[in-house]
């Protein structure tokens with residue numbers, strides 16, 4: 001499995017993602033400039049990553065301009081063929097703006113940029129993962145019908161929780177509806193999350209919980225059997 005990491009003007013987590021995948025998880029990584037369009041070196045077993053950052057300075061809405069980059073047309077076609085796509089933070093915002101994932105990311109409830117460690121729970125898992133967030137527009141929102149569909153299809157992959165894995169209002173850092181931190185599409189090949197697993201993959205960073213998240217992409221498994229069911233195509 002190969003990874004392609006798309007670099008937009010204003011991306012700032014592209015090198016972190018490359019480093020985490022290459023050096024901490026021993027994967028092949030190709031960096032892709034957003035003005036390019038060629039994804040012919042990737043098969044549908046591979047994964048294109050849209051990293052975090054401030055593409056186009058977050059003008060209009062986060063991700064609203066990056067969505068029109070030439071590379072995004074190829075990413076959309078790649079996803080439609082069943083190729084795997086992961087969007088982290090700004091990448092998640094771009095995936096929602098591109099309609100590869102349902103819903104939107106709104107300004108945080110407290111109107112502040114929030115940069116801290118939070119806890120996440122994978123669907124069906126008891127273990128809380130400690131992963132950093134760093135965003136100003138991370139409050140996931142969708143209409144009731146979409147949310148009910150996401151729940152029914154097990155598409156809500158990660159929710160904010162407390163240290164003990166309890167999903168509470170206090171453990172929700174940005175006011176995201178139903179504590180949603182990450183979702184996947186119906187066909188389970190496009191995945192977006194606000195927290196940054198690539199910032200938590202090495203002992204030198206003092207946290208390796210992000211490895212569980214990225215490993216699930218690589219191995220096609222999640223930490224638990226239930227999570228595996230939820231991420232069946234990963």
Ligand SMILES: NC(=O)CC[C@H](N)C(=O)O
Nearest residue numbers: 052053089090135136137
């Ligand atoms: N770390 C990031 O990707 C930041 C995302 C986006 N620019 C925001 O502030 O919401």
